[in-house]
Amino acid sequence: MNNPLHQGSRTDPAPHRTAAENEETPALEARGLGRRFRRNWALRDCDFRLPAGRICALVGPNGAGKTTLLSLAADLLEPTCGRLRVFGDSPKTPASRSRVAFVGQRKPLYPGFTVEEMLRAGRELNPGWDQAKAERLVRQGDISLHAKVGTLSGGQRTRVALALAFGKRPRLLLLDEPMSDLDPLVRHEITAALMSEVAEHGTTVLMSTHLVSEMDHVCDYLVTVTGGRVRLAGEVDVILGAHTLLMGRHQGEGLPSELAPHTVVSTDTTGHQLTALIRPRGPVAGQWAHHEPSLEELLIAYLRAPDIEPLLTPSARTGASEDAA
């Protein structure tokens, strides 16, 4: 069931990253983070850590608080409570501002500017600007530097927005639904551009996405948010390894008693055939076929079970959640 692509790109960059991981300050650390809009909590009691160097998918249903989390990290919003640290500093500090790049969902650019002027804006406003890199990214997409931004296609806009973000030489790149309005070919092309830049600089990436199947081979870290709360956070392979997909025959009402000692995320019965996604605590009794779930199966199960106890792998736990665990 394992996608060979998982194995390749996920395990390959991991060794040199994991070595330094523990000593390094996390790219992002949230403690008791919450943000309220009028009476609604968009994000609540968020405690997690994103280690540096990871490519993290931020997954959740619409309105789950993904954009709120990204906006808090980009200093576009202030938290109502709790705190967020970007490489150990508040997002408000000048240091954080120059370390973080953010690309919004609508890829906002100044429509009257030429691409060249857009890049100049990046150069004028960022001391560490890398003009060569920004121009290279734009040229790879066959975009003329003299084209007006307002005349660009969706894919070209995304490319220019990414060029602006990469020209800044960020240590943390925040992307809000970067691929949502692009066709598969452009998506592939942009993903490739993104991955080569990230691989070159060890940039940490946090991107919200609905395209789980496509992000599967790109991301090695995962944070899911539903109803404003973090449900899963950690390395994709560790999270997948912590779950088992059971299939077997089952008759009668309710859950089979063999599953009682484990955390059952979701169950699905078709006739006498029971499929259950569980977080096993020790060996599972009974006659079951065991599978490791795919990322998509896991995410769908979690999105359907919003009240399930959150799972954070050790690298994703903050001091506070470690004490509690």
Next chain:
Amino acid sequence: MTATQAVPAAGIRRGGPHLSGLAWLTWRQHRSAFWTGLLLLAAFAAFVITQRSDMVAYIEAHHLAGCVYQSPESRCEGVNAFRGHFYNLMHYTGLLISFVPLVIGVFLGGPLLSRELENGTYALSRSQSVSRTRWIAFKLGVPALVTLIGTGLLSALYTWWWRPADTLLTGMYWYQSPPFTNVGVVPAALSVLALVTGAAIGMVLRRTVAAMAITCTVSVVGWVGLNLLRPHLWPAREATAHQFTADFYGSPTPLGLYTPHAWPMDLPNKSYSSWNVDSGYLTSSGDHFTSGACGDFTEASADCLKAHDVVGVWAQYHPASHFWPMQWATTAVLLAATTAVTAFSIWWARRRA
């Protein structure tokens, strides 16, 4: 491929000042508005130069310099003809200039921040390595500076045009509007206030069209308010005249020119240019008497006035020498409002937006 042989970004410079950082970005974002304003200003300068030289030539040819309206001097008889020639153009140009602060507030101030908030480019500028305070400072400061220079020149041109005729044109005396709010330092202060007010409204509303509409309303209300406030921005002088006598009450036209509203037409020393703020009757004890209490100025009201012990008239007025004090007082009020609105904008940009 044109893209690959593109000149390095710094190689190309269109016309315009050599700027960097946020100053460049703000200039670039609003350069079409800035250039439009500066071109209109250049056209206006050419217009004023020709108009003024015609007017000055006329004044010299007819020896009208120093004349006042309704002057007893015979050389000044041509004042009415002069007014017929030059009044309309100067007056309506002044009226047009009165709308400049409104236009700047609505079309430059209103969209200044609301457009960025509306289409999301606010997030783009916010995610660069500049602080919120610097961003708002330049975002407001660059247009404010351009507005200050542009409207300063505009008002200097209009003042220069009006000045030789300031005593020759009734309806265009110093305290009237135009020209009071079109000359001196007031136009620039009004325009900058309109600009920052529009920007602040846009920042709070986050919607361009709504911001422009509200800015328009606020500017008109503010304009009316300022004109109501204007006479009281500098202490007025008071003059009294004890001129009513027993004979006066007995005359067939008892009140004649001494109706309060005609006062102080015959005050000495350039009375033509005094701005009559308020006036009324005076009793023998020196108190002000409400003129309306005795009705119309007929023989009947004469008896009424006599019965109330009215012996004369009083008037509060601003002499022409109050022109500059009132210009600066008005500017100070506008400047205080500008400072308050700007402080609010900076606070909002740092805390809220």
